[in-house]
Amino acid sequence: MALSTAQRVAAVLRDRIEAGGLPPGTQLSEEALGRDLGISRNTLREAFRLLIHESLVVHRLNRGVFVRVLEPADVVDIYRVRSALESAGVRAAATAPPALRAAVREAVGEAARAAADGDWQEVGSADLRFHRALAGLSGSPRIDTAMDRLLAELRLAFHAMPSPRRFHEPFVSRNRVLAELLDGGEHERAEAELTTYLDDARTLILDAMREVAS
Template structure:
């Protein structure tokens, strides 16, 4: 009777080893009873045992792509946060090698992260030049504010049902903005403004909405940079945030909603006028 196969040596063996399944996958595919149970579980979703087995084997082969995709999403989230915090400005070129070295990820993973952020309109690829942080135009602003009105005004209405932590986050963001203004750090006032609107969205208690608004606000932050002087842009909106927060604390949802709608109208007009003039 033949004994267990020995691992191949040399380059071919190394290539083979690179595609060996993990211990959990070996356990699944080498144990018929576990595989049958898994297939039965999947069959409850109207997938036959043969189909389930084929699907699982294909999934195991694609595990490397899944791991790379997961890493790319984490890299994209890191870069998105940098945009949201004002650390990356429009027009800046992103150096693949430098970023790959710092983040310790492969070029393929980094390019996948770039594709995700390009889809979100945060980056743009210029042929034969590279990848750059995108500069929004006034059409983007109109679209952004249309989305924000639907999401944030709806979320604000959830104030009575929100827990104390979510409510406090609204006031904390206002306090952060006031502290920045006192120190004449207008970039931090812009960051506090972003936090304020994230806190408003979080009142809805939806992780999906939180993620969507994070993407929208990252794109909006790029427009803030394009506007130039941060003090000239942000100083008029901090009192509006205070007003909205005060209405919410007082339980006056109608006034809070009206104040937020007015905020959106003024900010949209301000940004559209500024970007059209460039």
């Protein structure tokens, strides 16, 4: 048994959440879910802990766990932190190891290829890799894991996006522009472009969230 029961249960719940079967705000009852999945409450709670760590669900003392509801304020905050971490990466680009700089260019290429194929799901994944690579220029393990967690949180908001293409398409070329500014050593302009970039993306997501809520 390579994976523990708790890990398998967590994977099942993760899939259900990301597939929309368990919408944000849903309470995950220990007894009902445990009976449903044929496991004890304690094992289920262990699975919950894994999901809590990924912030896919939240735990309220004596209340239970609920599928995370991402508020507009959360999106605003996530983009604030992203701005701080990715800006730091851009400022570190000049002294970053070649391998890290190559990762940025690679993600740009992958996004372009996926866009040519019309695979907008994959464009989204490549976009996330691009931004992770930007933050990764700092060469900091702690920044890497923080970035991973932020992007995992953001995925919860993507459910609100009606058209993946309309959201991702404009950013393919902007990613390329950013990468070229970095390669050209124009770090100040790159940082400025990154700031407006993130502001635009945030606005798009917030608009989509408002639309779904209404």
